[in-house]
Amino acid sequence: MTVTEREFALNLDAEDPLARYKDQFVNTDPNMCYLDGNSLGRLPKKTVEVVNNYLLNEWGAEVVGGWGHWIDEAQATGDLIGRAVLGAGAGQVLACDTTSVNFYQLVGAAIAARPGRKTIITDAANFPTDRYILQGVADRMGLNLIIIDNESPGSAECERITPEILEPYLSTDVAFVTFEVIQYRSGARTDIKAITELVRKYGGLTIWDASHAAGAIELNFDDNGVDLAVGCTYKYGNSGPGSPAWLYVNKKVQNSLQVSIQGWFAQADQFEMGPTFEKDNSIRGFQIASPSIVGLRCINTAFGMIEEATISAIAKKCATGTQMMIGLYDAWLAELGFTLNTSREVLERGGHISLVHPDAKRIAVALREFANVIPDYRTPNSIRLAISPLTNSYVEIWDGFQRLRDLVATRQYEKVTTEGSRVT
Numbered sequence: 001m002t003v004t005e006r007e008f009a010l011n012l013d014a015e016d017p018l019a020r021y022k023d024q025f026v027n028t029d030p031n032m033c034y035l036d037g038n039s040l041g042r043l044p045k046k047t048v049e050v051v052n053n054y055l056l057n058e059w060g061a062e063v064v065g066g067w068g069h070w071i072d073e074a075q076a077t078g079d080l081i082g083r084a085v086l087g088a089g090a091g092q093v094l095a096c097d098t099t100s101v102n103f104y105q106l107v108g109a110a111i112a113a114r115p116g117r118k119t120i121i122t123d124a125a126n127f128p129t130d131r132y133i134l135q136g137v138a139d140r141m142g143l144n145l146i147i148i149d150n151e152s153p154g155s156a157e158c159e160r161i162t163p164e165i166l167e168p169y170l171s172t173d174v175a176f177v178t179f180e181v182i183q184y185r186s187g188a189r190t191d192i193k194a195i196t197e198l199v200r201k202y203g204g205l206t207i208w209d210a211s212h213a214a215g216a217i218e219l220n221f222d223d224n225g226v227d228l229a230v231g232c233t234y235k236y237g238n239s240g241p242g243s244p245a246w247l248y249v250n251k252k253v254q255n256s257l258q259v260s261i262q263g264w265f266a267q268a269d270q271f272e273m274g275p276t277f278e279k280d281n282s283i284r285g286f287q288i289a290s291p292s293i294v295g296l297r298c299i300n301t302a303f304g305m306i307e308e309a310t311i312s313a314i315a316k317k318c319a320t321g322t323q324m325m326i327g328l329y330d331a332w333l334a335e336l337g338f339t340l341n342t343s344r345e346v347l348e349r350g351g352h353i354s355l356v357h358p359d360a361k362r363i364a365v366a367l368r369e370f371a372n373v374i375p376d377y378r379t380p381n382s383i384r385l386a387i388s389p390l391t392n393s394y395v396e397i398w399d400g401f402q403r404l405r406d407l408v409a410t411r412q413y414e415k416v417t418t419e420g421s422r423v424t
C-alpha cells in the first residue's frame with residue numbers, strides 16, 4: 001500500500017487510538033478538510049455544556065460569592081496545562097492573559113534578573129509579536145537586540161536554530177535568549193534542552209514560546225531544565241479564540257524573578273490590600289489580575305481531553321500525520337512547483353508542515369473558495385497544513401492534499417478573483 005492510495009489513510013484511521021475524539025467536537029461541515037487546527041482548534045461539544053452551566057449556575061446563581069472558589073483557578077488550570085502538555089509539576093504554570101502579555105512579563109523579569117547585562121537575542125523567523133515586544137523593550141531600556149538571521153538562503157535549515165548557530169552570539173553580556181519551540185511558519189522544532197543548557201553556560205536565561213508546540217509534541221519542561229516559557233491555548237489546545245494563554249516559571253527560578261507588571265493577584269496577602277507590594281512565593285506571584293473564568297473553563301474541558309488522550313499518543317499522531325503529508329508532497333506536489341520548508345526528521349518538526357510556492361497566497365484563497373480545504377497562508381510564500389490529532393482523521397488530511405494537488409494541477413486556482421480575508 002502506498003501513501004497515494006486513499007486506503008493508506010483509511011488504514012491509519014482504523015488503527016488510530018485517538019479516532020474517537022473527532023466526534024466529540026462540533027463539526028457543521030463534514031466535507032470540509034480543516035487543516036488549520038494549529039491556528040484555531042475546533043470547539044469541543046462538552047465546552048458548550050460546561051460554559052452554559054458555568055454561566056447559569058455559577059455566575060448567574062452565585063454572583064460575587066463565586067469568587068470564593070474562582071479566585072485560584074488560574075493556578076489550578078495552569079497545573080492542568082502543565083500536567084497535560086508541558087511536562088511541568090504543579091505550581092509552575094499559570095493560565096492567564098495573552099501570550100504577548102505573558103511574554104512581555106517574562107522578558108521584563110529576565111532582564112531584571114541579570115543586572116548589568118545589555119544583550120538580548122532572538123531570531124528573524126520568530127513570531128511577530130515576540131519580535132515587536134523585544135524591539136520595544138530594547139529601545140526603551142537601551143539594550144542591544146541581536147536578531148539572528150535564519151531566513152536568508154543558507155542561513156539555517158528550515159529556519160531551525162541549532163546550538164552551533166547560536167553559540168557565536170553568546171557572551172556573558174547576554175541576559176536572555178528567546179525562540180519559538182516550533183517555528184510558526186516553517187514548523188521547525190528547536191532542541192529546547194540543548195539551547196537552554198548552552199545559554200545557561202553563559203549565565204543567561206532562555207524564554208521559550210511554545211504556542212505551536214503545546215498540544216502537538218512532548219515538551220517535558222521540568223526534565224529538560226527549562227527556565228521560562230509562554231504559549232497559547234487556542235491552537236492545538238482547542239480552548240477557543242482569545243482563550244487565556246499560559247506562562248511557565250520553573251520553581252528553581254521563581255524566587256529570583258519579578259515580573260514588570262506587579263498586580264494585586266501577585267500580592268502575598270491579596271485581600272489585606274496593604275500599602276506596599278510583597279510578592280507571593282508561589283506561582284501566583286506572577287499573576288497580574290482577575291482571570292477570565294469563562295476562558296479557564298474552556299481550557300479545563302479541552303485540556304482535560306488532552307490529558308485523557310495523553311500527549312504521547314497525540315505527539316505520535318502528529319509524527320505519523322506529518323510523515324504522510326511529506327509522502328504526499330513527494331508524490332504529488334513537488335512536481336507542481338511546491339518546495340517543502342519543513343524538516344523530514346520527525347524530531348525536528350511538530351504538527352504542521354510548510355509548503356512554499358510562488359503563488360502560495362492565491363492557492364490558499366482558492367483552497368477555501370473552490371475546494372473546501374482550510375489551510376493558512378504565511379507571508380511571503382508559504383502554506384501551512386496541520387494535523388490536530390484530536391480533531392483530524394488521517395483521511396481528512398489525505399483528501400485535503402488530493403484537492404490541493406487537483407487545484408494546482410488544473411490551474412483552477414488562477415480563477416481566484418478575491419484577495420481573501422485580512423486574516424490569512
Ligand SMILES: Cc1ncc(COP(=O)(O)O)c(C=O)c1O
Nearest residue numbers: 098099100127129184209211232
Ligand atoms: C508563536 C506565537 N506567539 C505569540 C502569539 C500571539 O498570541 P496572543 O495573541 O495570545 O498574544 C502567537 C499567535 O498566533 C503565536 O503563534
